[in-house]
């Protein structure tokens with residue numbers, strides 16, 4: 001069923017690997033956001049449609 005919006009669907013990875021790297025786990029490109037999205041997501045890859053929050057502090 002198609003959505004009415006054109007918003008891309010992002011897979012959300014919650015604390016992926018427990019510790020974030022500054023590279024997408026799939027394409028291994030830099031995915032660190034300069035400004036955290038919604039003050040929650042610090043990592044986003046537009047290529048792989050992945051989102052993740054900050055890892056362990």
Ligand SMILES: [Zn+2]
Nearest residue numbers: 024027045048
């Ligand atoms: Zn990626």
